[in-house]
Amino acid sequence: MLGHSVMVLILRSLALTLTGLLLGGVSAFWMSGLFGAAPVTPASDISLEGWVSDWAIGSTSANAYTRARVARHGLLALAKEEAVYFIRNRDDDGDPLKASCHYELQGGRQDAAWWSITLYDEESRLPMNDDEALSIDATTVGDADTWTAVISQTRPEDRLWLSSRGAEQFDLTLRLYRPLPSLLATPETRLNPPSIRKRHCGAGS
Amino acid sequence: MRALVFPAILVLVMAVIGHVLTLHLVPSVIMGTAMNRLAAQGAALHSFRLAPRTTPQTQLVVRPSPDLAYSICAYHLRGPQPLRIRAAAYDDYGSISFFDARTNNFATIRIEETAPDSSGPDILLRGPAGGEPDGLFDGHDLKSPTPRGLILIRRLAPTQQAYDRVKAIASADVCALSSSAGTISE
Numbered sequence: 001m002l003g004h005s006v007m008v009l010i011l012r013s014l015a016l017t018l019t020g021l022l023l024g025g026v027s028a029f030w031m032s033g034l035f036g037a038a039p040v041t042p043a044s045d046i047s048l049e050g051w052v053s054d055w056a057i058g059s060t061s062a063n064a065y066t067r068a069r070v071a072r073h074g075l076l077a078l079a080k081e082e083a084v085y086f087i088r089n090r091d092d093d094g095d096p097l098k099a100s101c102h103y104e105l106q107g108g109r110q111d112a113a114w115w116s117i118t119l120y121d122e123e124s125r126l127p128m129n130d131d132e133a134l135s136i137d138a139t140t141v142g143d144a145d146t147w148t149a150v151i152s153q154t155r156p157e158d159r160l161w162l163s164s165r166g167a168e169q170f171d172l173t174l175r176l177y178r179p180l181p182s183l184l185a186t187p188e189t190r191l192n193p194p195s196i197r198k199r200h201c202g203a204g205s
Numbered sequence: 206m207r208a209l210v211f212p213a214i215l216v217l218v219m220a221v222i223g224h225v226l227t228l229h230l231v232p233s234v235i236m237g238t239a240m241n242r243l244a245a246q247g248a249a250l251h252s253f254r255l256a257p258r259t260t261p262q263t264q265l266v267v268r269p270s271p272d273l274a275y276s277i278c279a280y281h282l283r284g285p286q287p288l289r290i291r292a293a294a295y296d297d298y299g300s301i302s303f304f305d306a307r308t309n310n311f312a313t314i315r316i317e318e319t320a321p322d323s324s325g326p327d328i329l330l331r332g333p334a335g336g337e338p339d340g341l342f343d344g345h346d347l348k349s350p351t352p353r354g355l356i357l358i359r360r361l362a363p364t365q366q367a368y369d370r371v372k373a374i375a376s377a378d379v380c381a382l383s384s385s386a387g388t389i390s391e
Contacts, residue, residue: 018219019216020219023216064229114298120268125267130261134261
């Protein structure tokens with residue numbers, strides 16, 4: 001009888017232990033943005049016109065949540081002295097970026113040696129297409145003070161283009177390599193955040 | 206009511222342990238998976254390999270930049286032998302970055318920091334058990350916080366032409382165990 005009671009107590013404790021560990025693991029995944037497509041989380045410490053970043057990326061000072069999120073969504077990211085990364089997953093109206101829509105991306109010069117903007121799908125991967133139009137960078141726009149690009153599934157004529165074909169929902173990553181100290185000190189005044197204006201959605205986007 | 210106190214405390218304590226343990230393990234597990242994937246793709250330990258031009262079809266890790274050419278060297282420094290690293294000079298943006306097994310970017314060195322006529326920066330990477338370099342070595346002296354890690358050379362290559370330029374010089378990149386601070390045992 002006593003043996004039965006002890007066995008029940010052990011099994012109940014084991015079940016409670018496993019339940020607790022599972023809850024802890026799931027909550028860690030959720031809080032770090034490890035479930036599915038969540039490269040942007042409320043834990044991101046810099047947010048400028050929809051572009052979010054975390055200056056602790058790549059550094060030993062990154063907290064455990066940032067470290068886990070970056071490992072999942074941006075493995076081998078550099079520390080901020082070499083590169084900073086901004087991610088944006090909504091347009092100027094606050095709507096999620098979708099491949100079924102046609103957008104105009106407008107930007108200008110940046111306080112960095114070199115910059116690029118790349119389109120990624122919900123799984124933080126380059127969308128499966130062969131358009132060779134997944135990124136624009138400082139060498140593409142030349143010395144222009146301002147530039148405009150189209151984000152759509154079909155190639156526009158004579159325009160800079162980011163192809164969203166094969167992505168469904170997507171986000172953009174703005175990389176700034178060798179950021180100037182002024183940008184690192186006051187990103188809110190020194191970053192030139194590109195705007196993303198939705199033109200239309202539906203067929204022909 | 207009192208009967209629920211012990212189960213509630215047990216679940217709570219285990220949840221905290223599970224939460225902390227998960228956060229601690231995730232970066233190492235993802236890094237280990239990436240290193241294994243690189244090995245499966247034919248990347249040898251202690252040797253640089255230029256990855257194919259980044260496309261949706263060739264991407265190995267999340268969020269690769271299609272504008273950059275990547276050369277990768279995985280290391281495992283168990284003993285005192287250091288790793289000698291050199292990136293061939295490049296006339297555009299280029300960097301060598303070092304990542305430990307916990308994904309920390311513990312050092313980054315710019316390729317163009319060296320004289321234009323040189324063969325690139327000279328770097329010695331020691332593991333946690335590595336000794337001090339000898340007095341003759343005057344390059345970058347680094348220590349990896351963990352025995353395992355990855356070294357990544359990034360070079361700006363937004364076009365096929367630029368990638369081909371990188372391809373022509375990348376064979377001169379060096380990542381090899383060194384018997385001392387001065388000699389490479391390949």
